[in-house]
Every structure is written in C-alpha cells, then in structure tokens.
Amino acid sequence: MISYVSLEERIGKDHPLRKVRQLVDGLLKSMDGEFSQMYSRVGRPSIPPERLLRALLLQIFYSVRSERLLMEQLDYNLLFRWFIGLAIDEPVWNHAVFSKNRERLLNEEVTQQFFARVNQLASGFMSDEHFTVDRTLIEAWARQKSFQRKAGDGTQDGGNFHGEKRSNETHESKTDPESRRYKKGKGQEANLSYLGHIVIENRNGLIREVMSTQADGQAETDAALLMAAKIARPGKRVKLGADKAYDRKDFVTTVRELGVTMHVAQNNKGRRSAIDGRTTRHEGYRMSLSKRWLVEKAFGWMKQTGGLKKIKLRGLDKVGWLVTYTAAAYNLLRIKTLQEKFA
Incomplete structure (x- = not known):
C-alpha cells in the first residue's frame, strides 16, 4: 500500500510536542561542533548523537521504562518517529545497540552542555x-541482598542478613558499589x-x-x-x-x-x-x-x-548524567508552557 500522507501531516498542528521539537531543533543545531567530534571515521556507523538525545527525551516525557520498550514504540509509533527524525520505513535500532551507543556517546560533559543550552533559552524567565x-x-538499581561485607570471607552471601549489623563502612553493594544505604529519617527503611x-x-x-x-x-x-x-x-x-x-x-x-x-x-x-x-x-x-x-x-x-x-543505571557517573538530562527535559516543558503563556 502506498501512502501519500507524510509524517509531518499526520502530527496535529497543535500537538504539544511541536513546540518542544522546535526548541530541541535549535538546541541541537547549536551543538553541531560537539556532535561532529563524536562521529567515528572508521568502523560501522553509529547512531547519530542528535537522534540519541531526541529518543532519550521521549523516554523521559512518556515514562518509557526501558530501551527495549522504547525501540518497540519507535517501530510503530509515528509520533515518536516524527520527533526523532526517522522516516516511516526506516529500520529501528536494536535495543542493545541503542544502549551501547548511549553509553559511548553521551556522558556528563555532553549532558551539562545540553542543560546549559536549555537554560540559555530559559534565561528570560529566570x-x-x-x-x-x-x-x-x-x-x-540494586537489591538489599547485594549489600555484603567488603572483605568477606565467603561465608555470607547476603541472602540472610537478619541480626547482622551492616553499615557503609563495612559493607558495599556487589551490584552497584557506588550506591550507599541511606534513609530519609528516623524509623524509616534504609535503601541503597x-x-x-x-x-x-x-x-x-x-x-x-x-x-x-x-x-x-x-x-x-x-x-x-x-x-x-x-x-x-x-x-x-x-x-x-x-x-x-x-x-x-x-x-x-x-x-x-x-x-x-x-x-x-x-x-x-x-x-x-x-x-x-x-x-x-x-x-x-x-x-x-x-x-x-x-x-x-x-x-x-x-x-x-x-x-x-x-x-x-548503575554508577555515580551514569546516574549523574541521567539526573541532569531529566532536569533539562523538565525545563524544556516549562519553557514551552511559559512561552505560550506570555506569547
């Protein structure tokens, strides 16, 4: 079947993501210099960093809980394809490839630059x-059973820790060693x-x-x-x-x-x-x-x-860039709302 309706025509003129996409287009264009340094001249082509950032924004906006589900959405969701810039018949990436490219190309430095560019847009409202x-x-992303002695003798695997005194000084998570047991206040549960x-x-x-x-x-x-x-x-x-x-x-x-x-x-x-x-x-x-x-x-x-x-995600570096990127996503939605309010 041949369709004569483009993705652009399928997205409503008043759809909330239209204004967000305009903002993101300008932000990513201003970062062309940084992105050009990320492309490798050898090996197989990687996922463009611009598309990675757009896909991660959608994952945050729509609370998509995993890369596997995000790729599934990209396969059939025309709104997602339009926002990222994928053609209607363009193949979707494998979820593992997407995760590997995200870890290799996106880091705290890139995320801080993106966050700073977002705040430049918001300067008039701040x-x-x-x-x-x-x-x-x-x-x-670690269970309590992973919190074991740092120099264990192998007799305790964390499966039965009742009655055992555990602290961040003597124990660590084997799943995410940089996480720490912490509780908000007295009488509350301490979680990693x-x-x-x-x-x-x-x-x-x-x-x-x-x-x-x-x-x-x-x-x-x-x-x-x-x-x-x-x-x-x-x-x-x-x-x-x-x-x-x-x-x-x-x-x-x-x-x-x-x-x-x-x-x-x-x-x-x-x-x-x-x-x-x-x-x-x-x-x-x-x-x-x-x-x-x-x-x-x-x-x-x-x-x-x-x-x-x-x-x-596991590790302070990965947690840090995701928290920063989520803050940037929040500001983008606030900027859109404020621009419409004061238009």
Whole structure:
C-alpha cells in the first residue's frame, strides 16, 4: 500500500510536542561542533548523537521504562518517529545497540552542555536573585541482598542478613558499589540510594543547577555549597531558601561568605537555629519559604514522570548524567508552557 500522507501531516498542528521539537531543533543545531567530534571515521556507523538525545527525551516525557520498550514504540509509533527524525520505513535500532551507543556517546560533559543550552533559552524567565535548594533520594538499581561485607570471607552471601549489623563502612553493594544505604529519617527503611540535588529559581520554578552525589549525611550541604557558589553574583545579594535539614551553623556561615543569604526553615527542636530575627523579620524570608513547593514540584515530575524514583543505571557517573538530562527535559516543558503563556 502506498501512502501519500507524510509524517509531518499526520502530527496535529497543535500537538504539544511541536513546540518542544522546535526548541530541541535549535538546541541541537547549536551543538553541531560537539556532535561532529563524536562521529567515528572508521568502523560501522553509529547512531547519530542528535537522534540519541531526541529518543532519550521521549523516554523521559512518556515514562518509557526501558530501551527495549522504547525501540518497540519507535517501530510503530509515528509520533515518536516524527520527533526523532526517522522516516516511516526506516529500520529501528536494536535495543542493545541503542544502549551501547548511549553509553559511548553521551556522558556528563555532553549532558551539562545540553542543560546549559536549555537554560540559555530559559534565561528570560529566570530570576537571578531568589532561589531554593533541596535534595531527593534516588533509589539505586540494586537489591538489599547485594549489600555484603567488603572483605568477606565467603561465608555470607547476603541472602540472610537478619541480626547482622551492616553499615557503609563495612559493607558495599556487589551490584552497584557506588550506591550507599541511606534513609530519609528516623524509623524509616534504609535503601541503597543516591542523592539528587537541584537549585530552582523562585519566579517560574525552572531548575538553575543540578548535580548528583553518593548518599551520606554531609552530601546535601556539600552539594548546596557548590551550587550556591555558581549562583552567587559579585556585588549583589542572592537569597537561597531551604528546609530544616540545611539549618547548620557552619553551612549557613560559609554560604554567607559567598554573598548568598540563606533563608532556611528554622530548626529549634532541642537546639538553636543558625539564623535569627535579623533574617526572619524580613518579608523576603517568608516569601522564600512560601516558594519551597516549587522544588517539590520539580522533584515530583522528575521521579514520577522522568523515572528517577528508582534509577535503572548503575554508577555515580551514569546516574549523574541521567539526573541532569531529566532536569533539562523538565525545563524544556516549562519553557514551552511559559512561552505560550506570555506569547
């Protein structure tokens, strides 16, 4: 059967992905120099990095849980083919080939460049004075039984660990050695996890900075310090909101030295807060705390829609670039919405 209707004609003029595709086209065109260096002049042709990035965006947007299912969708979903740039009769890649090319071509450096280009597009919608920082727990792709002694004698295989004292100092996951056992609070289960950290701007809830770390008690403030240094502006006081977990005297003092005023929620339970009335009396402090829901909204989308609730990659490097790329995908959808709102 011969069809005279092109893929372009099959996609509705008002489809939400049309505007996203226009944004992605411009972003990828601006990265032509980086992509040209990735093509090998020998061996079999690889999947173009531009198509890899487009396919990964679709996987995030539509919560496709595996590369195998993504390739299945590409085989029959005309919308997916149109977005990536595949012709209607063009063969789809093998899922293993797709995964290998993704690991070889896409890394933290490329993802950070893409995230930076997305934020250049969003610059007109971003505040440069008011921000919020937070972190979220990302469950690793490893079972509790894989958490075994680092220098085991072979008598314990992790199958029966009841009654055994286990810690990150003496044990590690044999499946994902860079993951760490971590729990959100007292009385909660400790799972093998990573931490994702973001800084959002408080005007429209766009993600300004993002990074991932191993899960430990010091990581949240260490990451916040690194991100605070990036948003600091010489000669201008920047405000950074945060929850009670960041109410630590040494952390607040160090951030202030960077030229950033911390608007943390006070933790006065059995201790003295790191901030006092000189900060809390201002209306700006109350406004900062009222904007904390924006960071929860971003994390909620990244974990439920973007698939970061339980990440399917292993190792901090891979987890880091996927978290960053998911943040870029979130910002792309926000930019589309904001451009339509203020058109």
